[in-house]
Amino acid sequence: MCGIYCCISARGHCELDPEDARILGRRGPDALTTHKTTITTDTHVRYLTFTASVLALRGAQVQVQPIVDQPSGSILCWNGEAWNFDGQPVPDNDTHFISTILFEACKHSSDVEGDVLKVLSKISGPYAFVFYDAKSLKLYFGRDALGRRSLTVDDRCDNDANLTIASVVGKSIGTTAQEIKTAQVYLLDLKQPQLALTALRYETFSPRINKAVPIQPISLSDTPSTQAVSNLVDKLTTSLQLRVQGIPTYTAINDSEDPAKVAILFSGGLDCTLIARLCHELLPKDQPIDLLNVAFENPRVVNARSSSKIASRCASDVDTYEACPDRLTGRSSFAELVKVCSERQWRFVAINIPYEDFLEHRSNIIQLMYPHNTEMDLSITAALYFAARGQGSVATPGDDTFYKPYTTTARVLLSGLGADELFGGYARHAAAFTRAGYEGLNDELEIDFMRIGTRNLGRDDRVISHWGKETRYPFLDEKFVEFALSLPAWEKCGFRTGNPVPKHFEIAPAARAIEDLHPEKMLLRCAMWHLGMKGAAAEKKRAIQFGARTAKMIGGKTKGTDIVSVD
Structure with a gap:
């Protein structure tokens, strides 16, 4: 970087x-x-x-x-x-x-x-x-x-x-x-x-998306093919191998006990947990991996909880940060990683951001994300900014009740960005399928992939790199992208004609079988299931600004498209 x-x-x-x-x-x-x-x-x-x-x-x-x-x-x-x-x-x-x-x-x-x-x-x-x-x-x-x-x-x-x-x-x-x-x-x-x-x-361009439509959609299997799942794991592993192996050791981390070379921007969701699971197969077992999980004190959420009659009776027992959706998901997936990959030292770095800290850094984040300048840009980049700083606390080995301050030594951060755009992870993909079937889904996937460079990547690079860290995107490797775009939509998602598509706010029961997994990004879910991470395979998609609670930090009436105030 x-x-x-x-x-x-x-x-x-x-x-x-x-x-x-x-x-x-x-x-x-x-x-x-x-x-x-x-x-x-x-x-x-x-x-x-x-x-x-x-x-x-x-x-x-x-x-x-x-x-x-x-x-x-x-x-x-x-x-x-x-x-x-x-x-x-x-x-x-x-x-x-x-x-x-x-x-x-x-x-x-x-x-x-x-x-x-x-x-x-x-x-x-x-x-x-x-x-x-x-x-x-x-x-x-x-x-x-x-x-x-x-x-x-x-x-x-x-x-x-x-x-x-x-x-x-x-x-x-x-x-x-x-x-x-x-x-x-x-x-x-x-x-x-x-x-x-x-x-x-450029002389070369990214391959076009496969817009095939099934001849008999009603007869499709409920899940992607076994071959597609196997190919996904192989190609994502190859992408990760380039990005996690051969990272030099620097003097700056030699003084640290058990220094980490790699950290993962970790919400506990499907994409980042799949990356973590595959990293375990690639890195030496004695090399720790840091999982950076960020949670914010959002006054709007805190006030709403305290004004609730039910919540007020137990407000003193609720930790603002531990109640954040991404903290709950993060700890759940972390526990599953520790169980399935017990040979590895996984460090769950709890990064808690008080409201005052957000205000102190707000103007700096706004400058870094420019020329992006909306409230949604701010809510997303605020989470990335503090997560990339990597300054939080970790549990003492052998004692999960005592936490000590910790700052990651990793210069390489892995992100799951690109998985939603390639494999149909957004609510609008489900809506497009409900509205216009596979044709509508294909069109929506194409739009999302084509605008990822202007919508996300440059902005995120400016914010994350401020801490002297490099973000690497395994899902956006050229060969992996070529593979993902070549798949027909029914091999990537579990949306099926004749089956009702759940709304984004509906919570499905825990999956008892692979067919019960959420339909969005079904191919990734099947891969996680076969890798022994059945809990993470069933995690619902959640936008970072809601999972970390950075949405509407100042005033509850703002819209995501509003221009941020620089005062």
Whole structure:
């Protein structure tokens, strides 16, 4: 994980605002470096300023950025993980690997634009980048086709204003900045006297969703096929293997007793618990795994409980945090993990956030999530922000009644994001099926997947990375996405013609058989069932803002689409 800042100016080299430099440095605490260069043509002068921070997670040494190719003067700022290149694993440090290929591709090329696109299109993994080719005086920037890393641009392109590109929006980039789109690479030809952005399409695109409709839907089996379940486990395990194995050990965690390299954003729900269960098969048994579970003190919920006649009689016995839905689910799934995977040290990190703490950090969260700016954005990112900080308490081994302060040492955080979009986990998917059958469900799944990069990923990256952590998304690996999209809807979900679809607020009884599981994300539920986690397999989907109780923290009349107040 790294932070990127690039400024192109006609007036002189840009000086990064000290507060912005601090925020950029928090994304990459291992190095923060600036490189400046000047372009002089017959008609104009351009001043280029590149700053990059580095969170080192690949290779034996920290690869300081920006990377400058001394013979040519070309420059790369890279924020990402290239897991594979042209179908082959990327060895050692991926930043060095990608920079070498880009620099070499441009040295003798007669089609620089085409060759840069070819290189980028062969990368499998999340990334954002800024690349300056000194030979052609062209600057490229963008993020991967799924949008798993943040990159914003202020594209007021004229000779009297700076053009700025950055991982996080701050004072140095301005309030007109926007997240860049995910399906294209942007090009600036710096030989031209006027700056103008050109969009180039990636050579490869994500595969299309399978929109098949069953010929005889009434005769479908109640559950996905055994082969689909087996393939899911195999492909998700392969995705996880890339993301959890080979993480270096750093001096910063050597002083910690039993340091964790991997932590999971853990609500106790289906997606994150499946990730945890498969991680157990991949990591050494003596390596602990931290489960980060966040719960908030929401005044609206507390007041509602205290005003209830029934609740008031036992209010003193109710812990605000332990009563949060995600805390209840989290502890339940944690207990099942401990039982099924007893050889592992699982650390349930209870992260309790008082209302005062939320207010103290609120303005910082709002700045980090920008240009996203709604109440729903705030309620989601507040939970991610404090969960990623990883500061809470854990039970003392052998004594579940005594808790001690604990902050995770893990720099890699795993998230289950993408499972709902790929496997039909939202209430609107059930509604679409009820309204228009498999055709409606397919259309809704396609919409959700296509907008995940602009709706979630860039925003979440800006917030989580503030703590010097990198989020990895096993469900959004390119090969796994290709597999998930190729499946027909009835192999992913348990929605069946002729069977009533439960409403999102209806609570089904505990599943006694696999056929009784909730229909949404049925394929994942079947996988969990066969992995011995029958309790977690039956967990209902719950949005993070309701599970952690971050929804409507200030005032109960706000809507999710309302713009947040910055006061």
